Amino acid sequence: MISVEEALARILAAIAPLPTVRVPLPEALGLVLAEDVIAREDIPPFDNSAMDGFALRSQDSKERQGQPPRLKVTGTVAAGYVADHAIEPGTAMRIMTGAPVPPGADTVIQVELTRHGGPESDWVEILQEVKPGNNIRPAGEDMRHGQLILPRGSEIGAWEIGVLATLGWASVPVTRRARVAILGTGDEVIEIDQPLQPGKIRNSNSYLLEAAVRRAGAIPERLGVARDTVESLREKFSQAINADLILTSGGVSVGDFDLVKNIMSEQGEIQFWRINMRPGKPVAFGHIGAVPLLGLPGNPVSSAVTFELFGRPVLRKLQGHTHLLKPQIEVKVEDGVQERAMRRHYVRAYVRWQDGKFVARTTGHQGSHIMTSLLQTNALLIVPEGGVVVQPGDTVQAIMLDWPENAS
Numbered sequence: 001m002i003s004v005e006e007a008l009a010r011i012l013a014a015i016a017p018l019p020t021v022r023v024p025l026p027e028a029l030g031l032v033l034a035e036d037v038i039a040r041e042d043i044p045p046f047d048n049s050a051m052d053g054f055a056l057r058s059q060d061s062k063e064r065q066g067q068p069p070r071l072k073v074t075g076t077v078a079a080g081y082v083a084d085h086a087i088e089p090g091t092a093m094r095i096m097t098g099a100p101v102p103p104g105a106d107t108v109i110q111v112e113l114t115r116h117g118g119p120e121s122d123w124v125e126i127l128q129e130v131k132p133g134n135n136i137r138p139a140g141e142d143m144r145h146g147q148l149i150l151p152r153g154s155e156i157g158a159w160e161i162g163v164l165a166t167l168g169w170a171s172v173p174v175t176r177r178a179r180v181a182i183l184g185t186g187d188e189v190i191e192i193d194q195p196l197q198p199g200k201i202r203n204s205n206s207y208l209l210e211a212a213v214r215r216a217g218a219i220p221e222r223l224g225v226a227r228d229t230v231e232s233l234r235e236k237f238s239q240a241i242n243a244d245l246i247l248t249s250g251g252v253s254v255g256d257f258d259l260v261k262n263i264m265s266e267q268g269e270i271q272f273w274r275i276n277m278r279p280g281k282p283v284a285f286g287h288i289g290a291v292p293l294l295g296l297p298g299n300p301v302s303s304a305v306t307f308e309l310f311g312r313p314v315l316r317k318l319q320g321h322t323h324l325l326k327p328q329i330e331v332k333v334e335d336g337v338q339e340r341a342m343r344r345h346y347v348r349a350y351v352r353w354q355d356g357k358f359v360a361r362t363t364g365h366q367g368s369h370i371m372t373s374l375l376q377t378n379a380l381l382i383v384p385e386g387g388v389v390v391q392p393g394d395t396v397q398a399i400m401l402d403w404p405e406n407a408s
């Protein structure tokens with residue numbers, strides 16, 4: 001049996017990022033930029049007003065003999081339009097937020113600091129002296145033509161989409177999404193819309209994995225369930241040949257019908273199987289032809305947990321991410337973990353912030369068949385190898401499943 005760290009390192013070493021494609025900007029959410037984004041113009045593109053008010057020359061805002069200066073209003077510049085004349089000494093123009101500053105003006109005073117005769121008024125009194133540049137957002141203040149704005153490798157979130165839209169990137173070069181073939185195995189496993197029969201259980205793993213794959217930004221394809229025969233598995237694997245990753249569940253342990261490993265040796269190679277962890281000991285990794293295959297255990301909780309620990313980082317690496325792993329923090333375990341495991345134990349828990357600390361409560365019975373132990377889980381507590389008991393109030397490391405992956 002190898003350690004979790006060694007397994008992860010060996011799996012990731014066998015994975016390379018997928019090719020680059022160009023996608024429409026809205027579809028780039030969650031993907032990784034494949035080229036540097038360099039501004040091809042200044043942003044803002046022109047000097048513009050930060051306030052609704054009046055554009056004027058700052059000299060004209062100075063008091064005269066204790067009186068506020070009174071200027072002639074020569075027109076209005078609305079956002080989206082350009083003034084058709086310049087500001088001359090002693091004049092001002094009404095200006096709206098976002099409108100280009102007219103030539104001749106070097107400052108803007110907000111409307112609240114003026115007195116005027118209404119929207120059509122041809123005069124305005126300036127009630128406060130304003131400095132040059134006041135309320136003017138200069139061209140290029142945000143981004144300069146030629147400036148590197150987002151380096152390749154950046155993850156595209158909603159805010160990056162906003163920046164790219166600002167620069168007019170209607171389509172974006174990204175590392176493409178991974179296609180993932182998902183295969184259940186086992187004669188006992190039936191489809192979820194079938195009535196239960198003696199000895200049978202529903203194929204929950206394929207659905208859980210499909211959702212988890214989609215949440216990781218990849219494209220899942222469920223191939224159904226292979227019977228416990230070499231022929232059935234061969235037939236299913238032949239459908240997965242164009243995938244970027246094959247995920248199986250079940251059939252990787254030592255039972256008489258655990259045949260996934262046999263097919264891996266027949267059609268590719270097994271790099272390893274069995275990891276010193278609970279749940280999830282019989283994880284297998286290798287290839288079918290050139291396609292990497294991650295064989296997850298059949299027990300549903302084992303399959304869910306090992307997907308988070310190995311499958312998700314694989315998908316992130318395939319999709320060009322450099323931050324692969326969820327952050328770990330120290331938490332205080334309110335209820336403790338009494339179940340002893342000789343393997344490293346990943347205990348499902350809910351972590352909350354309370355009185356200045358992270359506090360965890362486990363989700364109850366931790367058997368690898370207890371689906372309900374996955375509910376209300378937002379963290380995996382790491383109980384070290386060797387049968388360690390965690391007493392109530394003890395501190396352990398927790399992997400925060402809902403937090404974004406770390407720089408690592």
Ligand SMILES: Nc1nc2c(c(=O)[nH]1)N[C@H]1C(S)=C(S)[C@@H](COP(=O)(O)OP(=O)(O)OC[C@H]3O[C@@H](n4cnc5c(N)ncnc54)[C@H](O)[C@@H]3O)O[C@H]1N2
Pocket residue numbers: 184185186188189201202203204205206249250251252253254255258279280281282296297298299300302368
């Ligand atoms: N003699 C040994 N037996 C077992 C060992 C061992 O070391 N020696 N390891 C146990 C552990 S730990 C695990 S985990 C399981 C993993 O076995 P497999 O990955 O080969 O999975 P199966 O035997 O096919 O199934 C295990 C369990 O999961 C249920 N299952 C399978 N597929 C699905 C599915 N798609 N949806 C829902 N549930 C599924 C299946 O019915 C079994 O109950 O092996 C132990 N045995």
Ligand code: MOO
Pocket residue numbers: 277278279280281282297299302368
């Ligand atoms: O590794 Mo198994 O996943 O303990 O149930």
